[in-house]
Amino acid sequence: MHEAAIAAGILEVAGENAAGRPIQKVGLRLGRFTGVVREALEFAFEALTAGTKSEGARLEIEEVPLVVSCPVCKWAGRPAENFCMLCPQCGAAMQIVTGREMEVVWVDVE
Ligand SMILES: [Zn+2]
Numbered sequence: 001m002h003e004a005a006i007a008a009g010i011l012e013v014a015g016e017n018a019a020g021r022p023i024q025k026v027g028l029r030l031g032r033f034t035g036v037v038r039e040a041l042e043f044a045f046e047a048l049t050a051g052t053k054s055e056g057a058r059l060e061i062e063e064v065p066l067v068v069s070c071p072v073c074k075w076a077g078r079p080a081e082n083f084c085m086l087c088p089q090c091g092a093a094m095q096i097v098t099g100r101e102m103e104v105v106w107v108d109v110e
Contacts, residue, residue, distance in 0.1 A: 033099035066099030
């Protein structure tokens with residue numbers, strides 16, 4: 001599953017930050033447009049930490065909304081319909097400003 005690979009990547013980054021100490025919490029910024037299912041990611045994270053010294057570690061997810069902007073008329077905001085990428089004012093294709101983020105922002109260790 002997609003989320004399992006992502007959770008493994010998060011743990012790798014967190015593990016480098018923890019430098020061998022047990023991880024307690026990991027803060028993650030997650031954009032809406034990544035298509036990642038939050039619950040599935042939390043489940044995968046829990047499954048991967050079970051039985052390790054970081055067992056019980058929590059993933060704290062900060063969701064970043066999808067914000068787009070129009071290069072033609074400069075309209076910016078959240079798309080009215082789910083992931084509709086056409087400008088509501090002029091119909092041009094819009095660019096993603098935020099919503100693609102997926103990064104570990106902090107790691108809490110014991
Ligand atoms: Zn426009």
